[in-house]
Amino acid sequence: MEAILNQHVLVLNRLWQAVNICSARRAVTLLYQGHAQVVENTEGAFQTLNFDQWSDVSRQYHGDDVVTTITFKMRVPKVILLLFFDRLPKKEIKFTRHNIFERDNHTCQYCGGKFDRKDMNLDHVVPRDRGGATTWENIVCSCIECNSRKANRTPAEAGMRLMRKPVRPKWRPLLQMHFARRGEDSWKHFLDFSYWHVELTD
Numbered sequence: 001m002e003a004i005l006n007q008h009v010l011v012l013n014r015l016w017q018a019v020n021i022c023s024a025r026r027a028v029t030l031l032y033q034g035h036a037q038v039v040e041n042t043e044g045a046f047q048t049l050n051f052d053q054w055s056d057v058s059r060q061y062h063g064d065d066v067v068t069t070i071t072f073k074m075r076v077p078k079v080i081l082l083l084f085f086d087r088l089p090k091k092e093i094k095f096t097r098h099n100i101f102e103r104d105n106h107t108c109q110y111c112g113g114k115f116d117r118k119d120m121n122l123d124h125v126v127p128r129d130r131g132g133a134t135t136w137e138n139i140v141c142s143c144i145e146c147n148s149r150k151a152n153r154t155p156a157e158a159g160m161r162l163m164r165k166p167v168r169p170k171w172r173p174l175l176q177m178h179f180a181r182r183g184e185d186s187w188k189h190f191l192d193f194s195y196w197h198v199e200l201t202d
């Protein structure tokens with residue numbers, strides 16, 4: 001029972017965007033309180049069911065992933081839809097090596113070549129000892145060759161050009177990064193959808 005209560009459930013906001021993952025325990029509570037509905041894929045169409053409707057459906061179900069209490073037996077949902085809270089949780093993209101490589105698509109920002117991470121450096125566009133900051137706007141991926149050619153100079157001094165101005169990424173480190181691979185099939189539609197359609201803000 002404990003393991004079942006900790007199963008992961010994908011949470012959608014009212015715009016059907018994937019915003020979170022919660023435990024089955026929390027999902028059932030949200031359903032019970034009327035704050036969420038279950039999203040079921042029935043013959044290719046998505047249907048939402050409230051607590052009572054989902055309880056009815058659960059009666060016909062004979063799998064193991066079921067929460068049972070004195071008053072009800074309920075199949076653990078895979079996806080729930082929140083009926084409140086429109087906004088995505090505000091999350092800053094972390095300024096990490098990983099995310100810089102992701103932003104620059106493993107492409108040297110000077111020569112445009114694609115490389116493995118191990119064959120690349122993070123380059124300070126304006127060198128550090130010339131006051132260049134370690135920020136999204138001053139760090140780019142660079143291949144080792146370009147990096148040593150540029151050395152301790154600005155791109156202009158080295159006669160090199162950036163392919164594009166480095167900026168803080170607009171995408172969010174949403175869920176698909178961590179969950180797409182191990183996630184449920186039933187999540188895929190929403191994770192893909194969110195990836196492409198989520199509103200981008202700073």
Ligand SMILES: [Zn+2]
Nearest residue numbers: 108111143146
């Ligand atoms: Zn290069």
